[in-house]
Amino acid sequence: MTSKKLIGMVIALAVLAGIALMQNKGGNKHRADMDKTAATLLQGLDLNTVDGVAIAEGSDSVELVKQDGKWVVGSLFNYPADFKKLADALRAASEVTMGSPVRSANVDAAEFGLDKAKSIVLKTGGNDAVKLAVGARREASNTAGWANQHFVQKGGADDIYLVDYDFRPFTEESDDWIDTELINVSSSDIVSVKAGDMELNSVSNTWTLADLDEETEEFQSSEANKLRMALQYLNCTTVADPAMTDADLGFTNAVAYTASTTNKSYTVTLGGEADNGRYLRLSGDVPEKVNGWTYVVSTYEANDFLLTRDKLVKAKEPEEEEAN
Template sequence: MKLKTFVILLVVCCALGGVAYFTMYQKETENKQVKMGEKLFPDFPVNDVAAITIKSHEDSVALKKGEPVWVVENRFNYPADFSKITDIVKKLKDSKLGRSFKADDEKRSRLALYGPEKEDMPEDQRGTRLTLEDKKKKILADIILGNPREGGGHYVMHANADDVYMVDQIFSFLDKKPDEWLDKELTEAKSNDVEKVVCTDPKSEKVIYTLKRPEKGKDPEFANLPEGKKLKKSKANSLFGAIGSFRIEDVADPAKEAGETGLDNALCFEYHMFDGTVYKVYPGTALNNDNDKFYLKMSAAYVAKEKKEEEKKQGEEEKAVADEETSKPEETEKNEVELSAEAEKLNKRISPWIYIVSKWRHDNFVADPEEFFEEQEVKKEESSDQVKKLEVEAGKPELQVIPKAELESPEPKVTSEAKTEKSEAKTETPKAEAEAVKSETESETESQAETQKAEAENQKPKVENQKPKIGIQPSE
């Protein structure tokens, strides 16, 4: 065979092979488009996932599977919320395809399917990149999450492909900040289980105040309540409830100096639970850049309860029950061992950290005992007497002294109009009453003065007739 013929045959074979490959690829793509309901990741190895990275245009999260628990790697390896990790992995595993199509620049921009690292693109056109790896750093999934689809579903792309998929799961609520992946539930304590709270100054070891429940189910009482003071129940209940379902906002760098957090001068709030567990809380100062958040530390321990002598039991049945309970020392000792072990485990988890809590939670730890007392109310009687005294003092210059003779004189007749005015004046204020009395007194004085004047006029002629005898006689 000639060389020229061989070359021609080779070219023809390559061309036929290309056509066949293109035809098969197109047919396979069409079949994939038709097979709606397939998994985005068939046979996804859930148990092999050892690291998760979430990147957006504004922040990133690095989650890592540690020896005991998952941790937030870029949050000082603080324990992560395992339920949220389980949720995101399950969503990926269960994601089913709706339809797919080729991506172009217009579709990527409209559906926000550019990678977050594309800094030359607008932020609203960049999606969130979600990457899952195993222990050997092998990539198990690497996708770009775009916009959610109206009516349900989400648009996604494989990071290094051009196909856009619409899946049935929604990833709109995927958190993209490290603090949102922290395990924020610090304790499972309940406020009703708090027996007493003791506030102390660790430096001087001085007890500032103590509040205690006389028994479980009762309201807290202030120890050594000052005379004349009344406990503000709402404030006491807030203090006892501060430890219940305690949640944090964030964690600070464990290497941060105590002087920066105010923990070097923090008071200690000891929460003694009925089961013997003791929590110690140390509230610090506010953050320099956020006055609505505060630093805080916490620890836990177990203190065995002192056994009290049994009180006298009434009735044979109650005594039998009491004897049965005290006849199980092994069970009681086992419970104490379990409680001690749980407290030690909890302390290892919470004591090394500097927490950041909200202002409203921080304010529940009251430092000043005076805040627990009701404000003293002024007695109404004393207030009324003071008002009357002021009114009398204010009216003193206007009072007139009535001569004794006038006071002894018979009371003049009061007309019906005067009586009406007098009755109306009684309904007015004390000051109006004083003015009414003054007006009545003045009217009485004027009436008496007119009577005396009339009598004087009747006597006037007699005086005038006697004038020549008294005066100087004219000369003849």
């Protein structure tokens, strides 16, 4: 091999090495960019360590706290929180990617709606772990489509991101974080109902009123069905303040309702009127979570427990005498 060819090969190898080095640097840069792009909304946060969530928007706020291994709504008298709602919201948020910052240096944060942002703070060990400011929703367009995209700022940093996520699960209303279903007893399982001075019984799958005067009264089974179905999908709207007295809640003149199956009994006690509803308590063979609490149910739901006897019967029409 001539010296000229040898020099040529050395040069070629040097060029190839340089290309490989450049490609490697470019590859690393590309991977770094990819890693940055793939950063998630809750990057670095172990969801299992979260023991507090504070959400605020405008004048409304809610605080969720983990106490003795159970989540409660601190802003609603420490009533048990619906853990599934919270877990689903956190899990979904943890999978949201951040993308690249969208803020321009000469654009004020208010332009992204961050002057009136929703605040979401996740805590671990009682300390703030992740702080999010959720600004305006990006307007729909032919390009953006109908995406749930919001401008987000993390921990007060300068960078603002456009995040494709619907933040409505992180509601600032305390009532939205509780399981509003109180009890669900199938009407077909109910065999007797006592409400006030009335008693209804199921005899051979036919409902009767205990003191019905069959000569002068007709039983209104459609109205009676409301009493029989009152415990089916019974929901509350909120929880009453435990510090309120029976007099405050109208339980000094309470109305009692008891429904029974073949082996269980459920008692509903109705108090006075509340905002957009009525106060209610449950006892008997009810879920443990509802014992000891006073709820507010809608007027519509409460009315089914308040049916009076005159709604369940009507006077029989006198029989016409046959002509001779």
